[in-house]
Amino acid sequence: MCGRNRIAVACLGVMCLLGLGVFAADDAKEAKPEKTKKEKEVPQVTAVDINTASAKELQALPGIGKVLSERIVEYREQNGKFELIDDLLKVKGVRAKSLDKIRPLLKLEGGKVDINTADAAQLTTLPGIGEGTAKAIVEYREANGTFAAVADLAKVPGLGAKTVEKLQDAITVGE
Numbered sequence: 800m801c802g803r804n805r806i807a808v809a810c811l812g813v814m815c816l817l818g819l820g821v822f823a824a825d826d827a828k829e830a831k832p833e834k835t836k837k838e839k840e841v842p843q844v845t846a847v848d849i850n851t852a853s854a855k856e857l858q859a860l861p862g863i864g865k866v867l868s869e870r871i872v873e874y875r876e877q878n879g880k881f882e883l884i885d886d887l888l889k890v891k892g893v894r895a896k897s898l899d900k901i902r903p904l905l906k907l908e909g910g911k912v913d914i915n916t917a918d919a920a921q922l923t924t925l926p927g928i929g930e931g932t933a934k935a936i937v938e939y940r941e942a943n944g945t946f947a948a949v950a951d952l953a954k955v956p957g958l959g960a961k962t963v964e965k966l967q968d969a970i971t972v973g974e
Contacts, residue, residue, distance in 0.1 A: 849905055854868040883973065914970050951972075952970070
């Protein structure tokens with residue numbers, strides 16, 4: 800092989816290697832697709848107590864910005880602790896649809912649990928109410944409609960009048 804042929808073969812070899820590198824880079828991109836704005840991970844938010852959270856802590860909740868978080872804190876300072884999570888609807892700018900989205904991320908220390916809106920997880924925070932009883936309460940409510948009075952909770956299979964009596968100060972049927 801003469802000198803020119805060697806150079807030509809070497810150039811072909813280099814081009815083949817470069818081509819393989821391009822294909823490998825394309826395969827790597829396909830294996831790791833870029834995340835779109837909607838797919839980007841949202842930081843995990845732990846339950847926020849609306850009676851003690853600062854404006855900054857409230858801003859960690861989806862849909863709660865600086866202005867709304869400050870309104871929530873201001874409302875709480877002027878009117879006292881929230882009794883129900885639904886009391887947030889009294890704050891200017893809080894809408895029912897938005898509240899329903901963040902409800903699982905909210906907790907209410909020292910407030911009452913609304914047995915007409917609470918999910919099973921919220922009901923298990925009540926003394927003497929386990930997962931099975933909480934599920935029975937939700938199923939009863941879904942089948943029979945909302946509770947008109949706290950005493951109506953005794954109609955749920957597995958709950959007696961004594962248990963309901965113990966819960967009197969911890970539950971409500973809303974306003």
